Amino acid sequence: MGCPARGSIERTASAWIAFARGIEPVLTGPVEAPRVTSVEQWQAALEEAGTLAPEAAKAIVSLHGDRGARAIEAVSEDRVKQYRDFTVVVGHSGEHVVENGGCTCKDAEYNLDRDDPAQRCWHALAVEIARRVDRVDHHDMWYSDVRDFL
Ligand SMILES: [Zn+2]
16 A cells, blocks of 8 residues: 555645535535536546546536545545456445446445436545546456455
């Protein structure tokens, strides 16, 4: 663990998380704003930049709230792991497998509408972000071999 050579993205991400957390939650009720478009916008912005630019980080946190902030933190700490068989996000309370935008965590299971791309748990968001900014931590092994998750 520990790779201190990457300074810039961590500073950028954490600065924008701090900034965005100071803003009142925007989505407090039924909102007519085109949320799907916004998701597509930050995803496109990440793909174009190939890095987690402040504008994209701000958009992610304003759209996804604390889930977005946690996702950015996870990406900046290289907690998105790609195994041969599964994509796994390491959280503070365990690891979760993310497949096709779905996740094994309780947040995804109980709180979120899987058909709405704006509703993603932070694990799924972390995967979406990490893939676009090339921050996935690759492991040339089978997750099913290293982890009893059933
Ligand atoms: Zn999850």
